[in-house]
Amino acid sequence: MDSSLAPAEHPETVNGALDLVLAGGPVVWLLIAMSVIALTTIIYKLVQFGMAGVGRSGNVEKAVTLYRNGNRREALAAVQSAGDPASITVATAIRGSLRTDVSEASVREEVERVATAEINTLKSHLGLLETIGSLAPLLGLLGTVLGMIQAFRAMEAAGRNVDPAILSGGIWAALLTTAAGLIVAIPVVAIASWFDRSILQVARKTEDAVTRIFTPDLTRRTESPVDEVRAAHV
Structure with missing residues (x-):
């Protein structure tokens, strides 16, 4: 294909897109x-999310394992320099366990506060995406209704000399706003949903890690199966 034709096609594409935007009216601009x-x-x-290390939890698992094996300071070293919510919360829990002047209830309360603050930070601005995802289709529908009203008013003004092109042109211009609203809303809603699921996974991993810090590992066998059965019946 002759490369000299490319520059001539580009302005036509731009003009076509601009015509569609202008046909949609102020709703499309919004x-x-x-x-x-x-x-x-x-x-x-x-x-x-990238800077917070969302999705990376290897250091948290390492810290919990070290803590349950009795290596508390090594466990703290594994998470104290990380910036993800789970690591920050687990580090707070471990620091509290190393303090002899603070009760466990106070440590749990502080850990809960830190975890809530970290999760709320991840949730920031998600409400804006959800609002846009909800309003965009409604605005598109509003633009369609307004466009249809204008099309039928033009038909009424034409009286008996109605040109079908007037109606068809008004209808496609009106439907353009609905399409634009859906084009905006669908990816925004999908991405906002992905953010919500990712934050939920972070919250669950954080809760699981903190629970394992404050509770003993009951899945590890400390006695033979026979002795465990005997102890259960004592």
Whole structure:
């Protein structure tokens, strides 16, 4: 294919996209603004999740294993420099267990506070994505209704000299806003749902790790099976 044709095609594509936006009216411009806000928020959340180490829990498992084996200071060293919510919460629990001047109830309360704060940090700005995902289809539908009203008003004004092109042109321009609303909403809702599931997994892993810090390992056999049965009947 002749490369000299490419520059001529690009302006036509741009003009076609601009015509679609102009045909959609102010609702499409509003949806474009919402999509920009949503994209900025998504990028911010991805960077936040990456810096927080969401999905990486190897150091937490190592710390819990060391702690249950009696190596408390080594366990603290395994998580104290990490920045993910589970590591920060587990490190708080281990530091509290090393303090002899603080009761276990106070340590548990502080650990719960830290865990809640970390999870709430991960949840920040998700409400904005959920709002955009909910409003975008409604705005698209609103634009369609307004466009249909204009199309039928044009038909009424034309009287008996109705041109079918007037109606068909008004309808496709009206439906354009519904399509734009769905194009914005579908990926935003999907990505927001993924963020929610990821945060839920982090919360569950954090709760599991903290529980294992405060409770003994009852899955490990300390006696023979016969002795365990005998102890159960004493």
